[in-house]
Amino acid sequence: MLRKSIVFYTAISQEDDWKGYETNRIDSITAYKIKTDLLPVIQKREVIPLDKMKEDVKAFLSKLLILDADEERFLHCFAMKEYRLELLFEDAEIVKRLRNHPMALWKMQEH
Numbered sequence: 001m002l003r004k005s006i007v008f009y010t011a012i013s014q015e016d017d018w019k020g021y022e023t024n025r026i027d028s029i030t031a032y033k034i035k036t037d038l039l040p041v042i043q044k045r046e047v048i049p050l051d052k053m054k055e056d057v058k059a060f061l062s063k064l065l066i067l068d069a070d071e072e073r074f075l076h077c078f079a080m081k082e083y084r085l086e087l088l089f090e091d092a093e094i095v096k097r098l099r100n101h102p103m104a105l106w107k108m109q110e111h
Contacts, residue, residue: 003064004088007071011078012103018075021065023058083108 010018034048042048067075074087083104085095098104 003067004071006065007067007074007088008098011075012101012107018079021061023061023065026054026058026061029054078104078107081108 010021029050031050034050038048039046070087074084077084077087083099085098089095089098
């Protein structure tokens with residue numbers, strides 16, 4: 001479900017045709033960014049092994065973001081202005097809730 005949610009939000013937020021997921025952007029996270037954004041909200045004295053964290057997250061995402069044929073087809077159809085939620089979700093209730101998602105509908109009308 002996590003991967004399917006990522007695929008859905010990729011479709012509604014992407015500017016261009018989907019070309020795959022890039023985990024290299026994780027490398028742009030700096031020690032300074034951790035110090036200013038993360039450390040203030042975690043327990044004091046907690047050590048942040050940044051390089052290890054980056055490595056673990058990239059490994060996790062590389063496995064998670066291997067899309068099946070229907071997920072890839074959903075992204076392709078979405079780019080062609082075909083909103084085919086049934087390719088992504090089997091649960092009728094999820095499809096019903098997402099059928100009228102404002103951003104998805106706007107993307108379908110976008111020229």
